[in-house]
Amino acid sequence: MRNSWLSRPTSTLWLAAALIAPSLALAQVPEGELTKVDYQLSYRSALSGYDAYKEQSVQPWKAANDKVGEIGGWRAYAKEMRQTAPTTGQEQPAPGHDAHHGGKQ
16 A cells, blocks of 8 residues: 655655745744844954063073072972962861872871
């Protein structure tokens, strides 16, 4: 038994009608429901706060290493970061070598 409504030309017409019908219904807007909306549009470029590259003066590496040594080396930088880091509510391990290995403090 063969269904004639499923033949290729007929099914193509049904498919076209099914795709077009919803768009026709949405195209009509009642005139009474039109409202004017006054939006204040503004544009701000994402690059407005961009600072262009500026050449920096470079000091000799020996002088830079001596200055870091006077400050206290990498430990001074680590201490500075520990003091300015936000608190997470978790207990921080006491300083020491075993602290970061999970050993006894």
